[in-house]
Amino acid sequence: MVIKMEKPPIPDLQLQNFQVRKAVQQQLIGAIRGLVGLLLFALAVFVTLRQRKRTVKIVKAVEDFLMVFGYRDLQNATKNFSEKLGGGGFGSVFKGTLPDSTVIAVKKLESISQGEKQFRAEVSTIGTIQHVNLVRLRGFCSEGTMKLLVYDYMPNGSLDTHLFHEKDSKVLDWERRYKIALGTARGLVYLHEKCRDCIIHCDIKPENILLDAQFCPKIADFGLAKVVGRDFSRVLTTMRGTRGYLAPGWISGVAITAKADVYSYGMMLFEFVSGTRNFEHTADGKVRFFPTWAASIVSQGYDVLRLLDPRLDGNANVEELSRICKVACWCIQDDETHRPSMG
Numbered sequence: 001m002v003i004k005m006e007k008p009p010i011p012d013l014q015l016q017n018f019q020v021r022k023a024v025q026q027q028l029i030g031a032i033r034g035l036v037g038l039l040l041f042a043l044a045v046f047v048t049l050r051q052r053k054r055t056v057k058i059v060k061a062v063e064d065f066l067m068v069f070g071y072r073d074l075q076n077a078t079k080n081f082s083e084k085l086g087g088g089g090f091g092s093v094f095k096g097t098l099p100d101s102t103v104i105a106v107k108k109l110e111s112i113s114q115g116e117k118q119f120r121a122e123v124s125t126i127g128t129i130q131h132v133n134l135v136r137l138r139g140f141c142s143e144g145t146m147k148l149l150v151y152d153y154m155p156n157g158s159l160d161t162h163l164f165h166e167k168d169s170k171v172l173d174w175e176r177r178y179k180i181a182l183g184t185a186r187g188l189v190y191l192h193e194k195c196r197d198c199i200i201h202c203d204i205k206p207e208n209i210l211l212d213a214q215f216c217p218k219i220a221d222f223g224l225a226k227v228v229g230r231d232f233s234r235v236l237t238t239m240r241g242t243r244g245y246l247a248p249g250w251i252s253g254v255a256i257t258a259k260a261d262v263y264s265y266g267m268m269l270f271e272f273v274s275g276t277r278n279f280e281h282t283a284d285g286k287v288r289f290f291p292t293w294a295a296s297i298v299s300q301g302y303d304v305l306r307l308l309d310p311r312l313d314g315n316a317n318v319e320e321l322s323r324i325c326k327v328a329c330w331c332i333q334d335d336e337t338h339r340p341s342m343g
Helices: 013-062 071-077 112-128 159-163 174-194 248-252 259-274 290-299 318-331
Strands: 084-087 091-097 103-109 137-143 146-152 198-200 209-211 217-219 226-228 279-281 287-289
Touching: 071 091, 071 103, 071 137, 071 146, 103 112, 112 137, 112 146, 159 209, 174 198, 174 209, 174 217, 174 259, 174 318, 248 259, 259 290, 259 318, 287 290, 290 318
Parallel strands: none
Antiparallel strands: 084 091, 091 103, 103 146, 137 146, 198 226, 209 217, 279 287
16 A cells, blocks of 8 residues: 655745744844843943042042041931931031030932032042131041031031021120131131142132131031142133122133132121121112122221121221221122232
């Protein structure tokens, strides 16, 4: 018995070629996807390592001066950040106590991008220098995205609370105001002229002048500071600082010098005198610009006591008051070459 075997059907060559091409395309797509994923992963690792490298450089540069705190240690010291002292654009400041009973102020930076910039700026500037009129940075914490700065605690808070918002405590008398003005000037002289590089603070205002138990002023908040090598006289930077204290050069976009701080200091001196903000709304709805009024009083030889904070009842050294008003007028001139150095 002969059994006939049927021949297998001839495969469709076109269908076979299509299937082969499709398989090759799928393999290529998979390979490309894998390569893109690998590149993205490598890029993320590179960025992370670069950020860590920057932080490590800063830590190595200042580890002989500063303490490195763990996040949990600062969490315990501040009772889980429960007692808030104040806050700003980059984060909040909390009161804390170290195991040796030292009271500290902990600034917790909240914005990841800006907070990282402020962290590096403060550690690399104020972390490497010390002066009686500069706030002391005790140490820092850098764990992942957690960036914290640890300072000496200033029991009398910031100057603005005493000049503008004082309710329960006594008004700052003239002698104390004058000493605070001198101490602040000495701190700026150190930054501008005594450090290895010139440090321009870029945000001098009453909120950034802290007062210790004896009301000795301490310049604080170096998150916007710019460091200028001694071989350079100017630095080009984006506009920074606080409205009302900004030198005209910021607005025009030219490269700045330490005279930008001189302008801000002069604007602040007027507020030492008046006890109010330089821009004040009068009863009739108009805006009074105190520096213009003060300049007219000084230039025309009128009684400078008219400019004094009424809460002081005229109790001020007239010679010192006149000197402060003249220096303030000198500091806020539009042309920075006409302004004095802080020295």
